[in-house]
Amino acid sequence: MFLDAIESAIRWPQDRYDEAIQGAAQSALVELAHRDRLKRETERQANSLVYFVEREGFVKIGHTTNLKRRLQQLGTGSCLISGMTVGPVELLATIEGAGPRNEQWLHRRFAHLRIGGEWFLLDDELRAFVNNLQGSRCAVTDRQEAA
Incomplete structure (x- = not known):
């Protein structure tokens, strides 16, 4: 060069x-x-991943490079939608190595379930998708690994 x-x-x-x-x-x-x-x-x-967290029957689909920090932020009320209470979220699954483009694709894929921001209604379709991730080797489902 x-x-x-x-x-x-x-x-x-x-x-x-x-x-x-x-x-x-x-x-x-x-x-x-x-x-x-x-x-x-x-x-x-x-180091990036897409995560699925649940609170009050709703699922947030987001991405981060620091899952532990992001879960703490969400637990203190970061990114709430109107009417949602502050409190811990439950980590449902992650897709490691996925980034913003993957997150955007998932947002479009489940757009019909969007209730606000990055929050989606946890219906049977989204639940089946997350359950499928939980069974794959790319998913982290143990909350202790995120903590």
Whole structure:
């Protein structure tokens, strides 16, 4: 990458040599920054998950990179819908490695059950979906693992 750019720059006319070297260095820095961004995004995606929590017969479908912190936030009233009381939520299932796009897909998939925000009515269809996740190896259903 950088060496290729330097080698190319050496072929430039002598009076534009400094300009070529600076351009090569700038290109290398841009490439390194891009690679670093991709690496961070890949790591973040690997730590991301979609979760399903229940409170008062409603299910919240969300995503996070820190499940323990997110469950604590939800237990203290974060993201309540009108009429819902503050209190702990029950973790039903997670999909590890899933991120915002997966969460958005699930929101569209269950849009007909949406009651507000990211909260959905826990009917037979959604319950069956969550139960299927609980039986798969990608799901975490033990509340102790989240704590």
